[in-house]
Amino acid sequence: MKAVVSVMGVDRTGIIAKVSGCLYKHSVNILDINQTIMQNIFTMVMLVEFSKDSKDYNLVMNELDKISKEIGVEIRMQNEDIFNSMHRI
Amino acid sequence: MINTREIVETIKMISDEHLDVRTITMGISLLDCIDSHAEKACEKIYEKITRLAKDLVKTGEDISRQYGIPIINKRISVTPISIIAGASDADNYVMFAKTLDRAAKDTGVNFIGGFSALVQKGFTKGDRILIESIPEALAQTERVCSSVCVATTKAGINMNAVKLMGETIKKTAELTADNDSFGCAKLVVFSNAVEDNPFMAGAFHGVGEGDCVINVGVSGPCVVKSALEKATGKDLGTVAETIKKTAFKITRMGQLVAQEASKRLGVPFGIVDLSLAPTPEVGDSVAYILEAMGLEKCGTHGTTAALALLNDAVKKGGVMASSYVGGLSGAFIPVSEDAGMIAAAECGTLTLDKLEAMTCVCSVGLDMIAVPGDTPAETISAIIADESAIGMINQKTTAVRIIPVIGKTVGESVEFGGLLGYAPIMPVHKESSAEFIHRGGRIPAPIHSLKN
Numbered sequence: 001m002k003a004v005v006s007v008m009g010v011d012r013t014g015i016i017a018k019v020s021g022c023l024y025k026h027s028v029n030i031l032d033i034n035q036t037i038m039q040n041i042f043t044m045v046m047l048v049e050f051s052k053d054s055k056d057y058n059l060v061m062n063e064l065d066k067i068s069k070e071i072g073v074e075i076r077m078q079n080e081d082i083f084n085s086m087h088r089i
Numbered sequence: 090m091i092n093t094r095e096i097v098e099t100i101k102m103i104s105d106e107h108l109d110v111r112t113i114t115m116g117i118s119l120l121d122c123i124d125s126h127a128e129k130a131c132e133k134i135y136e137k138i139t140r141l142a143k144d145l146v147k148t149g150e151d152i153s154r155q156y157g158i159p160i161i162n163k164r165i166s167v168t169p170i171s172i173i174a175g176a177s178d179a180d181n182y183v184m185f186a187k188t189l190d191r192a193a194k195d196t197g198v199n200f201i202g203g204f205s206a207l208v209q210k211g212f213t214k215g216d217r218i219l220i221e222s223i224p225e226a227l228a229q230t231e232r233v234c235s236s237v238c239v240a241t242t243k244a245g246i247n248m249n250a251v252k253l254m255g256e257t258i259k260k261t262a263e264l265t266a267d268n269d270s271f272g273c274a275k276l277v278v279f280s281n282a283v284e285d286n287p288f289m290a291g292a293f294h295g296v297g298e299g300d301c302v303i304n305v306g307v308s309g310p311c312v313v314k315s316a317l318e319k320a321t322g323k324d325l326g327t328v329a330e331t332i333k334k335t336a337f338k339i340t341r342m343g344q345l346v347a348q349e350a351s352k353r354l355g356v357p358f359g360i361v362d363l364s365l366a367p368t369p370e371v372g373d374s375v376a377y378i379l380e381a382m383g384l385e386k387c388g389t390h391g392t393t394a395a396l397a398l399l400n401d402a403v404k405k406g407g408v409m410a411s412s413y414v415g416g417l418s419g420a421f422i423p424v425s426e427d428a429g430m431i432a433a434a435e436c437g438t439l440t441l442d443k444l445e446a447m448t449c450v451c452s453v454g455l456d457m458i459a460v461p462g463d464t465p466a467e468t469i470s471a472i473i474a475d476e477s478a479i480g481m482i483n484q485k486t487t488a489v490r491i492i493p494v495i496g497k498t499v500g501e502s503v504e505f506g507g508l509l510g511y512a513p514i515m516p517v518h519k520e521s522s523a524e525f526i527h528r529g530g531r532i533p534a535p536i537h538s539l540k541n
Contacts, residue, residue, distance in 0.1 A: 006096055034093050045093045057155060076100065078157035083091040085341040086099055 001050045002031070002080040003057070005064070009073025011042035018067050019075065023048060026055035026063065042073070047080065099338075100157075102312050107373045108339065109159040110346045111308040111366050113149050114287035115142050116294035116359060117301050119168040119203075127179035131188040134173070138165060138192035138201075141301050141356070146197035148353045152346055160346065161308075161508070165193065166292035167203035175215020182219050186226035186233045193232040200275075202292035204235040207282065209244040210531070220253055224260035227272035234275045234290035238282035240477035242484045246280070246532040251477065254278045255470025255526065259493060262462065266495035269503045273492040274457065278473050280480030280487045285360050286416040291453070291488055302359035303351045304416060307343035308366045309335070310427075311373040313399075317381040328382060329402040336363065336406030344411045362416030363407035364452060365399070367427035369510035375399075375420050376429025376439075387429050388439030396420060397450035417486055419452030425505055425512035426457055435502075435513045441472075449479050454488035459503045459512040462495035469493065471522030474532075482535050 007019060016035070023030060023046075032047040050057060061077050068075040102108040122133035146163045153160040167189065174182045186204050193201040204226055206216040223235050237254055240246035258273055265272035277291040284295020287304035294302070316335040320327050343361045351358035367375045376387035379395045400420045408414050422444065424430045433439035441458065448454045454476050460469075473489045480487030494503045497514050504511040 004091070004096055006100060008097075008100075036093055038093075038097060043093060043097060045096050061154065076157050079155050080091075081345055082156045082158065082342060083096055083099055085345045086338045087091055087095040 001057070003048050003050065003077050004080050004083060005046040005048055005075065005077045007044040007073055007075050008041055011037070012071065015042065015071060015073060016044065018071060019044075019046070019064070022060070022063050022067055026060045027051070027053045028055070028060060102309070103158060106309070106311040106315050107368065107370055108309045108312050108342070109161050110305060110343055112162040112164050112287050112289075112306040113145070113160060113346065113350050114164045114166055114292055114304045114306065115145050115301065115354075115356065116166045116285065116298055116304060117141055118294055118298060119173045120296070123173055123176045125177055127174065127177040127184060130173060130177050131184055134185070135188050135192050138167070138189070139195055142196040142198065144354060148350055152349050152353070156346070158342060158346060162199055164198050164287070164289060164292065165196065165201045166287070166294045167201065168294050168296060169205035169207060170203060171206035171213065171215040171219040172296065174219065175213055180218060182222040183226045183229060186222070186230045189233050190230035198232070200232050200234050200289040202234040202236065202289050203294060204233050205237060205293040207238045208250045209238050209241045209247055211247065212250070220257055223257050223276065224264045224272065227261050227275050228264040234292065236277040236279055236282065236291045236293060238279040239473065240280035240481050242281055242481050243534055245534040246474065246477045246481060248474065248526070248532060249529045251470050251474050252526050252529060254473055255466040258469050258491065259466045262493045262495050269497075269505070270462070270492050270494045271505060274490065274505055274509055276490065278489045280477040281485060283416060283486055287362050288364060288366065288417060290490065298359070299357060301356045303347060303354060303356050304359040304362065305343050305347035305350070306362040306364055306366065306416065307339050308364070308368070309339040310365050310367045310375050310378055312339060313365065314372065314374070314378045314381050317378060325398060329398055332399060332402035333406035336403045337410045340407035340410035358413070360413045360415030361407070361411040363403055363411070363414055363418040364416065365403055365420045367421060367423065367430075368508055369426055369428055371428055374427045374429035375422055376427055376433055380429060386436065386438040387433040388443045392443065393446050393450055396447050400451040417452040421453060421456060422447055422451060423456035423490070424458050424515070425510040426508060427510070431510065431512065434515055441515055441517060445475060445479070448476065448487055449483060453486055454480070456488065456490045457492070457509065457512060458490070459492045459494050459514050460517050461498040461514055462493050463498070464493045464517050465521070465523065467521065467523040467526040468517055470526045472517070474526070478532070
């Protein structure tokens with residue numbers, strides 16, 4: 001299953017390191033990564049893939065929630081299907 | 090991969106513009122729970138609902154978390170109880186309502202619909218007992234919703250039922266007077282009721298439906314309004330296009346949630362209801378969409394035209410986004426649940442008469458309207474009759490959910506709380522309709538040619 005991890009907030013050191021570190025720890029593969037500044041907000045979007053070796057989706061989400069609170073940026077992980085269904089016919 | 094702009098757009102819709110799935114509603118047939126002993130029937134009803142819906146709330150929450158989409162309500166609709174209870178020996182159906190309430194609480198859903206009767210042409214014994222039981226049932230239960238269909242395009246209007254429902258609404262208001270007549274917020278009177286509506290309080294599971302089905306209602310007035318703000322100054326063709334594109338996206342999300350819920354619960358997917366359902370949250374208002382089109386206040390001249398455009402464009406955008414569309418599908422205009430409608434009603438621009446005109450071009454009808462507690466039952470019946478006539482003639486669903494707030498009058502307001510919001514008490518005409526209502530009988534079904 002593929003999911004989109006989006007990170008938005010004020011730029012600071014270590015955002016990518018923290019998020020990708022967490023994904024690595026739980027054996028979630030990063031397929032694509034895209035970082036930009038939109039309207040002065042740091043915006044990073046990652047496409048990640050859960051394989052059979054990956055840890056449980058909810059567990060990874062909880063970990064990401066913790067990082068979100070720790071470094072003060074918004075982190076979301078959403079099943080990729082929502083974006084495909086809304087933006088592609 | 091989907092590009093960053095599209096991802097950010099979706100996230101913004103959810104976080105800033107209140108985009109959500111309003112309800113996942115499981116429709117459950119109770120036809121196989123019929124029993125001549127009322128207690129036995131209630132046992133079967135409780136067992137079937139709790140068995141089929143035991144994972145409904147958890148599944149909704151799981152989907153919500155994994156997709157990052159808020160799913161506000163999980164609900165259940167059942168076969169009209171008048172049909173089920175009508176086969177039993179009971180002479181009062183409050184025990185059936187209590188059974189539904191218990192099943193709703195034990196499955197964790199916030200409303201259960203289907204304490205209903207379809208009496209557009211006449212009453213069965215079960216229909217009469219059910220309607221007589223409504224006031225007590227709504228006063229003694231928390232989560233049960235009731236609806237009665239009094240008219241259809243093919244059958245005409247059952248004016249005896251219209252009269253009875255005026256009295257029933259008054260009785261319900263009196264029995265729940267301590268709670269600002271809240272019971273009436275759970276009671277809908279329909280013309281052309283639909284069998285697969287996922288929205289409360291009018292949801293029931295029609296007899297033409299399968300054993301169990303998942304229907305989903307989407308929402309998103311604020312998303313539409315935000316999109317329209319980007320089309321400021323453009324002509325109305327562009328406005329319609331903008332609404333269509335937005336409705337498409339909203340509905341696709343509903344379709345995805347519906348399919349996922351259907352798969353996880355092992356229950357067939359029924360329909361997506363394309364309604365724009367407002368909430369009292371600031372900005373999540375249908376009235377604000379109309380105002381974004383260029384009306385100073387909802388209710389002023391031009392409102393009906395703007396609403397017609399909105400309603401049609403929502404349907405056109407949504408129909409292509411979903412494989413099966415049904416339910417009520419249109420823009421809702423519940424006064425108490427819509428910050429813009431509340432404001433327009435408070436300043437007197439939005440009147441009952443204008444709302445009635447608006448219901449000619451949108452779903453559903455006079456919804457969540459608070460009127461003075463001393464409004465005569467016949468006046469309420471007459472309001473129902475007017476609304477039923479609009480539905481009957483225009484071959485559309487219309488409804489009345491009106492709350493005569495006991496002890497309150499024009500100038501005061503009533504707070505229902507949560508998604509039901511608050512409402513100013515709106516004035517009704519003082520002139521009597523009693524003689525018309527007391528005639529009773531039926532208004533014959535209309536002719537379908539010579540349309541003018």
